[in-house]
Amino acid sequence: MKYSIFSLARAALSGHKTWQRTWRDASPKDRYDVVIVGGGGHGLATAWFLASEYGIRNVAVLEKGWIGSGNAGRNTTIIRSNYGLPGNTGFYELSMKLWERMEQDLNYNTMVSQRGVINLYHSDAQRDAYARRGNTMRINGIDAELLDLAAVRKMMPFLNFDNARFPVQGGLLQRRGGTARHDAVVWGYAHAASALGVDIIQNCEVSGFVRDANGKVTGVETSRGTIGAGKVGMAVAGSSSRVAAMAGLRLPIESHVLQAFVSEAIKPLIPGVMTFGAGHFYVSQSDKGGLVFGGDIDGYNSYAQRGNLPVMEDVCEGGMALMPMIGRVRLLRQWGGIMDMSMDGSPIIDKTPVDGLYLNAGWCYGGFKATPGSGFVFAHLLARDEPHKEAARFRLDRFRRGAMIDEKGVGAQPNLH
Amino acid sequence: MRIVCPFCGERELGEFTYLGDAKPVRPAAGASQDEVFDYVYLRDNVAGGTSEYWYHGGGCRAWLKITRNTLTHEISSVDPAAGVGAAKAGA
Numbered sequence: 001m002k003y004s005i006f007s008l009a010r011a012a013l014s015g016h017k018t019w020q021r022t023w024r025d026a027s028p029k030d031r032y033d034v035v036i037v038g039g040g041g042h043g044l045a046t047a048w049f050l051a052s053e054y055g056i057r058n059v060a061v062l063e064k065g066w067i068g069s070g071n072a073g074r075n076t077t078i079i080r081s082n083y084g085l086p087g088n089t090g091f092y093e094l095s096m097k098l099w100e101r102m103e104q105d106l107n108y109n110t111m112v113s114q115r116g117v118i119n120l121y122h123s124d125a126q127r128d129a130y131a132r133r134g135n136t137m138r139i140n141g142i143d144a145e146l147l148d149l150a151a152v153r154k155m156m157p158f159l160n161f162d163n164a165r166f167p168v169q170g171g172l173l174q175r176r177g178g179t180a181r182h183d184a185v186v187w188g189y190a191h192a193a194s195a196l197g198v199d200i201i202q203n204c205e206v207s208g209f210v211r212d213a214n215g216k217v218t219g220v221e222t223s224r225g226t227i228g229a230g231k232v233g234m235a236v237a238g239s240s241s242r243v244a245a246m247a248g249l250r251l252p253i254e255s256h257v258l259q260a261f262v263s264e265a266i267k268p269l270i271p272g273v274m275t276f277g278a279g280h281f282y283v284s285q286s287d288k289g290g291l292v293f294g295g296d297i298d299g300y301n302s303y304a305q306r307g308n309l310p311v312m313e314d315v316c317e318g319g320m321a322l323m324p325m326i327g328r329v330r331l332l333r334q335w336g337g338i339m340d341m342s343m344d345g346s347p348i349i350d351k352t353p354v355d356g357l358y359l360n361a362g363w364c365y366g367g368f369k370a371t372p373g374s375g376f377v378f379a380h381l382l383a384r385d386e387p388h389k390e391a392a393r394f395r396l397d398r399f400r401r402g403a404m405i406d407e408k409g410v411g412a413q414p415n416l417h
Numbered sequence: 418m419r420i421v422c423p424f425c426g427e428r429e430l431g432e433f434t435y436l437g438d439a440k441p442v443r444p445a446a447g448a449s450q451d452e453v454f455d456y457v458y459l460r461d462n463v464a465g466g467t468s469e470y471w472y473h474g475g476g477c478r479a480w481l482k483i484t485r486n487t488l489t490h491e492i493s494s495v496d497p498a499a500g501v502g503a504a505k506a507g508a
Contacts, residue, residue, distance in 0.1 A: 241462035252458040254437075255487070300435035300471075303464045303488045308418050310431035343458050399458045400450075 003107055022108075022187060023067075023194035028201050031228030032060045034382055035220055036235060037206050037243060039063025040072045041182075042360055042367065043235035044189035044200070045375020046382070048106070051196035053376070054383035059198045060229075061190075062222060064205035071237050072186045074335040075368045076260050076294050078273050078284065080117045080177030081142055084133035087393030087405050088346065089140050094390045095373025096142075096176060102372060108188030110180050111287070116272030117177030120152070120159075120322075122166040126277055130172035137174070145173045155271060160324050166278035168322075178272060179284055185371055209247050209357070217247065217356035233358040233382050235374075238303065238338025240361035247354045252343040252399050253362055256297040257336040259307035261315065263329045265289030274322075281318030290332060293319060297339065297365070307336040339364055344404035349378055350387065350396040358382055359396065418490045423497055424477040432475030439468040439482055439498075464488055470498055 001007065001020050011018050034050060036043045039061045050056040063069075081096035083089050098105075099112055121127045127146075134144035148170045153161065161168055190200050201224065210219035210226060219228040236243050238255045265288050273284040283293035295315035298307050312334065320327050342348060342362030347370065352359050360378045363370060377388035387395070393405060421427045438460065444452040461467075468484045480498035485491065 239464075241460065242464050250455075250459040250461065252460065254460050254462050255464075301438070301462065301467070301469070301487050302490065304490050306490075308430050308490075310429070313431070400454050 003109070023190040023200055026060070026194075026199035026201050028060065028062075028204065028222070028224050028227050029199065031219070031230075032199070033058040033230045034233060035059075035227060035229035035231075036061045036233045037220065038234065038236035038239075039067050039186075039190075039200060039202065040070050040235065040237055041186050041189065041371035042237070042363075042374045042378070043233075044186055044193060045371050046233060046235060046360070046378045047198045047200075047375075048189045048193040048196070049375050049379035050383060051193055051198050052105075054379055056379075056383055057197040059193075060227065061193070061198060061200045062204045062206055062220070062227070063200070063202045064223075066202045067190050067200065068183050068186045071337040071339075071367065073183055074260060074337040075182055076282065076284070076292050077179045077182045077286075077368060078117065078177070078282070079112070079180050079369045080174055080273070081369075082117060082119070082133065082137060082144065082172065082174045082177065083407060084136040085405055085407050088407055089136060089142070090390045091373055091377070091394070092369065093140065093142050094376065095370050098372030098376060099180060099369075100176070102180075102185075102188070106188040106192040108184065108191050110184040110188045112178070112180045113287075114176050114178040115284075116173060116175045117275075118147070118152070118155070118171040118173045118272060119275045120168050120171045120277050122169055122278040124169075127169055130277075134172050143174055143176050145175070147171045147173050156274065158269065158325065159322055163321060166276075166321060179286075182368060185368075189375070206243065207246070209354075211247075215355060217354055229356075231356055231358060231382055233360060233378060235360040235378065237361075237363065237367060238340055240340045240359070244352070244359070244361075247352070247357055249352055249354065251348075251359075251361065251396075253340045253348075254301050255303055255338050256300070256341045257302040257304060257307050258294065258297045258339050258365060259311055259315070259334055259336050260292070260294040261312070261334050262286070262332050263291040263293075263326070264332045266291070266329060276318050276322045279314075279318040279321065281315055281322065283319060283323075291326065291329065297341065298336075302336075303338055305336050305338055307334070339367075343399055344406045345408060346405035347374070347394050348396050349374070349381060349391045349394040351381070351385070352396065418492070420471065420473075420481075420483065420492060421495055422473050422476055422479070422481065423495055424479055425473065428473070428476055432473060433481075434472045434474050436470035436472060436480075438463075439470050466493070
């Protein structure tokens with residue numbers, strides 16, 4: 001179905017009892033041209049771009065749970081393209097441009113809100129680093145503004161400007177950054193991809209790969225039977241190592257838990273997304289009023305989808321250092337999502353050494369903002385068998401070649417790059 | 418998650434630092450590029466029972482070898498890593 005002001009009015013007049021399923025709950029066919037393992041944002045975006053951009057519509061997306069049950073439903077919803085390293089700058093801006101036209105492309109309200117992202121700085125060195133990053137962005141045609149203390153005070157008068165240890169000196173602002181509704185993003189892609197013929201198959205867990213005599217992947221074994229495939233693309237976030245192991249691959253990836261938090265709803269306070277550059281704390285306010293925030297990973301390998309208290313304490317300390325008044329706000333809920341931490345903190349989008357198997361992994365902290373860009377370049381790789389030019393540096397062999405992309409010096413173990 | 422240090426008793430997680438998988442063995446000086454690459458970058462990234470090194474920096478400062486389930490965070494054994502480390506170094 002197509003959403004419009006008229007469909008909304010019609011449904012309103014009939015008491016909102018006439019809405020239909022937004023995507024078909026498909027049963028698996030015997031064979032597809034492309035099978036995407038993983039029905040998260042990246043997998044669904046890949047399927048949508050395969051169908052809409054590259055004309056490949058005989059596609060299935062296999063999801064072991066239900067759409068939105070994984071990291072797509074447990075992230076902090078931030079979108080931005082404020083990256084400074086070659087490889088990242090172009091890719092995240094490609095993604096940002098796709099965010100800006102997503103609602104029109106998908107005919108779905110994903111609540112993209114360009115309310116601005118500001119990274120605060122607290123020292124001269126940090127200001128210089130942000131100035132350099134901002135300049136890199138502007139050279140590449142991306143918006144960036146370096147704000148001084150007065151400008152930050154005007155924008156966010158509630159910050160603790162008298163913090164002796166980490167005084168706020170200014171910030172790097174990207175006005176086009178902001179937030180989007182994470183659940184709506186997966187629903188929107190599912191809605192639009194399904195309308196073009198993509199089969200979205202939920203409750204379908206992949207348990208192995210079907211290989212021919214030459215070792216080429218020709219299908220997948222699943223909890224709903226064997227499904228043949230011309231090509232198989234993996235987009236399984238925290239489970240990349242586990243799924244790759246079924247094809248005999250070891251990856252430069254560790255799985256770690258990253259927690260996210262939401263407070264009770266309060267009146268509008270925080271104008272956009274704000275990061276505390278001295279620690280690792282970032283926060284925005286949802287349209288319902290809750291403060292949505294997060295910080296570091298828990299620091300040890302985990303598949304448990306739940307975190308531990310020390311990081312919760314650390315994150316709340318970061319928030320309190322910046323905004324002492326939020327100490328009176330109650331924490332409403334908390335999640336732990338499982339991240340692929342790649343060894344340089346950057347993604348991997350490439351063919352694997354196994355013929356017919358393609359990899360989209362290693363998103364670390366930042367998979368959500370990449371969702372449309374990731375889908376676009378992964379669909380390009382699957383359709384054309386060569387990397388998209390904006391993802392050409394995200395190769396699997398870059399660790400062996402020494403061509404790491406360590407934007408922030410964070411990966412599973414920062415001492416390794 | 419709390420860890421029962423063999424020297425200090427049960428302590429909260431914040432006192433400990435994780436080093437990583439205890440399985441990879443540092444290659445010898447003359448090892449090939451592939452062996453070094455494998456050691457530095459590739460991971461088994463086990464879902465389930467695995468053994469790993471932790472450092473009790475907020476307590477006795479001992480290195481520990483811990484057997485833990487990465488799916489449940491359940492810890493089944495905690496031992497001093499000294500013996501293991503010496504064996505690895507060929508001492």
